[in-house]
Amino acid sequence: DAGVIQSPRHEVTEMGQEVTLRxxxxxxxxxxxxxxxxxxxxxxxxxxFNNKAVMDDSGMPKDRFSAKMPNASFSTLKIQPSxxxxxxxxFCASRRQVNEKLFxxxxxxxxxx
Amino acid sequence: xxxxxQNSGPLSVPEGAIASLNCTYSDRGSQSFxxxxxxxxxxxxxxxxxxxNGDKEDGRFTAQLNKASQYVSLLIRDSQxxxxxxxxxxxxxxxxxxxxxxxxxxxxxxx
Numbered sequence: 001d002a003g004v005i006q007s008p009r010h011e012v013t014e015m016g017q018e019v020t021l022r023x024x025x026x027x028x029x030x031x032x033x034x035x036x037x038x039x040x041x042x043x044x045x046x047x048x049f050n051n052k053a054v055m056d057d058s059g060m061p062k063d064r065f066s067a068k069m070p071n072a073s074f075s076t077l078k079i080q081p082s083x084x085x086x087x088x089x090x091f092c093a094s095r096r097q098v099n100e101k102l103f104x105x106x107x108x109x110x111x112x113x
Numbered sequence: 114x115x116x117x118x119q120n121s122g123p124l125s126v127p128e129g130a131i132a133s134l135n136c137t138y139s140d141r142g143s144q145s146f147x148x149x150x151x152x153x154x155x156x157x158x159x160x161x162x163x164x165x166n167g168d169k170e171d172g173r174f175t176a177q178l179n180k181a182s183q184y185v186s187l188l189i190r191d192s193q194x195x196x197x198x199x200x201x202x203x204x205x206x207x208x209x210x211x212x213x214x215x216x217x218x219x220x221x222x223x224x
Contacts, residue, residue, distance in 0.1 A: 031210055042216035043157070043201065056211055091156060100145055100205070102212055104156035 002026075004105035006092050012111045018080040021108045023092030024073055030097040034060075034067055034077050037089045037107075049075065082112045116140060117204050119215035127223050132189040134200050134218050139183070142207030146178055148187045149201040151217065157201055161187060192222045 005024040013019055025032045033048040047057040047067045060067065064083070069075040079086055092105045118137050126132045138146075145164055149157035163169045163176040163185070175188040185204075189196055199217040206213060 033212070035214075043214040045211055045213065048211055050210065056209070095210075100147075100162065101159055102147070102203075104158070107156055 004092055004094050004103055006090075006105035006108050008108060009106065010109045010111075012113065013082055014113050015083055016081045017112075018078065019082045019086075019110060019112075021077040021079075021090050021092075021110070023075045023077075023105060025075070025092070025094030026103055027073065028096065029094035029103075031095045032069060032075050033093040033095075033102070034075070035091045035093065037091060038087075043091070046077070079110075082110075084112045086110060087112050115215075116206070116213045117202055117215040119200075119202055119218045121216060122219040123221050124218055125221045125223055126192050128192060128194060130192050132192045132196065132220055132222070134187040134189075134202075134220065136185045136187075136202030136215055137183055138185070138202075138204045138213075140204065140206045141180075141183060143204045144207060145205035146176070146185045147203040147205075147212065148174075148176060148185075149203060149214075151199045151201055153198075189220075192220075194222045194224045196220060197222045 007022045034046040035043045037043045046060040049069045052069045066078045089107045089109050091107045093102050095102045116139050148161040150160050151157045161176040163178045169176045173190045177186045199219045201217045202215040203212045
């Protein structure tokens with residue numbers, strides 16, 4: 001299997017611009033997670049889905065962030081407008097219902113200037 | 114209080130020694146506990162998980178869980194320079210499928 005696929009690998013943008021991060025989970029995985037990693041805060045859970053439905057988005061700043069999962073094989077995380085404090089590595093991860101192993105994608109390094 | 118706490122390190126050990134990494138968690142009802150390894154610039158990868166009190170061994174790695182003390186640890190025997198990485202503790206809070214991570218402990222194994 002190809003693993004969790006994220007795109008782009010790197011994104012550099014200017015403050016105020018819209019940013020869209022993309023994720024394709026492992027085929028057959030029921031759960032999809034979006035995490036943000038910074039040196040100061042570590043890995044923070046932003047949102048997670050079960051069978052395309054949002055289960056918990058309490059970690060996501062709702063005023064500028066939105067996450068969608070229109071089908072079982074694709075999810076997006078959108079930031080609009082972006083701010084310098086959004087600079088971080090964003091990871092997508094997925095797992096099966098019956099197996100607790102969480103598999104991570106390679107991450108998207110976001111820099112907001 | 115953070116939900117999952119780890120000492121950020123760095124923890125430096127000589128090659129061949131035992132490295133001991135510790136983690137405490139706040140949700141007493143948590144059921145599942147995980148250790149991930151993250152090399153610089155890479156994504157986290159699962160190395161151990163444990164559900165029951167006691168020890169679980171896998172090769173050079175041993176995970177230890179003490180639910181009464183809300184404490185999880187990871188021992189790495191015969192440490193190698195290739196073990197140098199950040200080790201992340203993760204907890205599955207009760208009643209959820211989400212994973213809460215600690216900030217990680219940076220391990221340096223000195224050749």
